[in-house]
Amino acid sequence: MKKSLVAVGIIVALGVVWTGGSWYTGKQLEGRLADMVAQANAQLASNAPEAGIQLAYQDYQRGVFSSHLQMVVKPADGAKSSWLKPGQTVVLDENVSHGPFPLASLKSFNLAPAMATVNSQLVNNDATKQLFELAKGQSPFDINTRISYAGDTRSDINLKPLNYEKGEEKVAFSGGDFKLDADKDGNVFSLNGSVESGVINAVNEYNQKVQLTFNNLKTEGDSKLTSFAERIGNQKVTLDKVAVGVEGKELALLEGMTLDGKSDLSKDGKTINTSLDYTLDSLKLQGQDMGSSKLALKVGQIDGQSWHQFSQQYNGEVQALLAQPGIMDNPEVYQQKVTEAFFSALPLLLKGEPVITIAPLSWKNSKGETTFNLSLFLKDPSTATVAPQTLAQEVDRSxxxxxxxxxxxxxMATEFMTQVARLEGYQPAEAEKLASQQVKGLAAMGQMFRITTQQDNNIQTSMQYSNGQVTLNGQKMPLADFVGMFGVPDVAIPAPQGNAAPAQEGQSAQPPADFPEAPVDSPD
Structure with a gap:
């Protein structure tokens, strides 16, 4: 009897502790909601100002073991344009299970203590009804998030299979699974996941049936915030196959695509080094094997603080642009203004004197590989003490x-052009003959204009530049002579007004010298 009473007492005590802990953690979570929403809105305003949206929550109902609320995405207050129409909202239904042992975790036999687990599903409304049609009336995704007492989160994101048909339109999606980990401040996160396949059937403006399919999309990446409030990290995306067909005939097939981007800090933590590696194992157009390609791009010595200033200036100008009434009614003008904002802020990125290398950009087929390599060392133009008077002086500033x-x-070029000619309807023999003529003509023209040379059955060109001097295929000349080859005069640059430094004596614009003619090799 006594043992039974002791057992009952322990169970009651545990129940009280669990109930009290659940009530406490539910209360603690409620107190953090406002901070979490404010943090999310700050990230949206900084990273996607053009979206014109903000996050809010409503209908919070707290119980002892669980709570319920709705997260609402809506047009941002005062936004002149938004991804959402006025009055339109995207709503997430959030069911929260309180810790220290959330009931939702116990169902999956996860016994580790946690502040809470949250199940998120999309609400069907005017903004999302098309997604619900694709998902047969159900939420198109299901998200289960585990929140630790430290505030870190782990989310399992399940994208539901979609299948929709209406006339000639069809969408079929296999669904996918992703994992998102984030620290409590949103400074560090990682995303990994995959999607097996997808198919989209539609009708284009020419009333032709078009089909797009893809297979095995995978992504893995991580990101962290630096001391100068910019993100660095790694991101890798792979895609086994993408096919585009028209009227039942395969138009293009791309296989083995990989995009691998990395960015990290130097040892002193002041500059960023980035790299981008891209590969395409195979491209086929209407069954013709066009070859494969790859790109290895590196940009080093980007000054971190300057990168932050660039981001602030560019995003600020974009926000100001979006505030102009009617700007989004003319996409061409909007894009032009955005481009201008980018280039006006671009000089800020030169403060660290970055280095850009391409090694290589290539295209390869069964007959060989074309390669392009580049090494570009830049300068900080703000350190220049003399106002430029000529094109060379202007270039040397940067x-x-x-x-x-x-x-x-x-x-290789002949094989490539042969495939192009066959795509245009030429028979194999005619296509090869035409391609050979085109490549030989290109080689002869390049030599005639002193742009290329021929060596070992290769068309080659090399160019170096430094201190106003260009070396083209081994021949050295002033920059003025080089641009003169293309009919561009070395126009004098007017001295800026105000406190700009005067030009040094003797540094005036010079007319381009006549470039000497050279013998032209006869085509084979």
């Missing part, structure tokens, strides 16, 4: 040196 080389094997 460019320390440049070294580039292009090699095109003639057999």
């Amino acid at each position: 460019v320390k040196s440049l070294d580039s080389k292009l090699v095109i094997p003639m057999d």
Whole structure:
């Protein structure tokens, strides 16, 4: 009897502790909601000002073991334009299970203590009804998030299969699974997941049936916030196959695509080094094998603080642009203004004197590989003490040196152009003959204009630049002579007004010198 009473007492005590803990953590979570929403809105305003949206929550109902609320995405207050129409909202239904042992976790036999688990599902309304039609009336995704007492989160995101048909339109999606981990401040996060397949059937403006399919999309990446409030990290995306067909015939097939981007800090934590590697294993157009490609791009020595200033200035100008009435009614003008904002802020990125390398950009087929390599060392133009008077002086303000080389094997180029001719309807023999003529003509024209040379059955060109001097295929000349080859005069640059530094004596614009003619090699 006593043992039974002791057992009952322990159970009651545990129940009281669990109930009290659940009530406490529910209360604690409620107190954090406002901060979490404010943090999310700050990220939206900083990283996607053009979206014109903000996050809010409503209908919070707290119980002992669970709570319920709705997260609402709506047009941002005062936004002149938004991804959502006025009055339109996207609503997430949030069911919260309180810790220390959330009931939702116990159902999946996860016994680790946690502040809460949250199940999120989309609400069917005017903004989302099309997604619900695709998902047969159900939420198109299901998100289960586990919140630790430290505030870190882990979310399992399940994208539901979609299947929709209406006339000639069809969408079929296999669904996918992703995992998102984030720290309590949103400074560090990672995303990994995959989607097996997808198919989209539609009708284009020519009333033709178009089909797009893809297979095995995978992504993995991580990101963290630096001391200068910019993100660095790694992101890798792979896609096994993408096919585009028209009227039942395959138009294009891309296989083995990989995009691998990385960015990290230097040892002193002041500059960013980035790299981008891209590969495409195979491209086929209407069954013709066009070859494969790859790109290896690196940008180093980006000054961190300058990158932050660039982001602030660019995003500020975009926000000001979006505030102009009617700007989104003319997409061409909007895009032009955005481009202008980008280039006006671009000089800020040169403060760290970055280095850009391409090694290589290439296209390869069964007959060879065309390669392009580039090394560009930039300078900080703000350190210049003399106002530029000539094109060379203007270039030297921002460019320390440049070294580039292009090699095109003639057999490879002929094979590529043969495939292009066959796509245009030429028979194989005619296509090869036409391609050979085109490549030989290109080689002869390049030599005639002193742009390329021929060596070992390759069309080649190399160019170096430093201190106002260009070396083209081994021949050195002033920059004025080089641009003069293309009919561009070395126009004098007017001295800026105000407190700009005067030009140094003797540094006036010079007319381009006549470039000497050279013998032209006869085409084979």
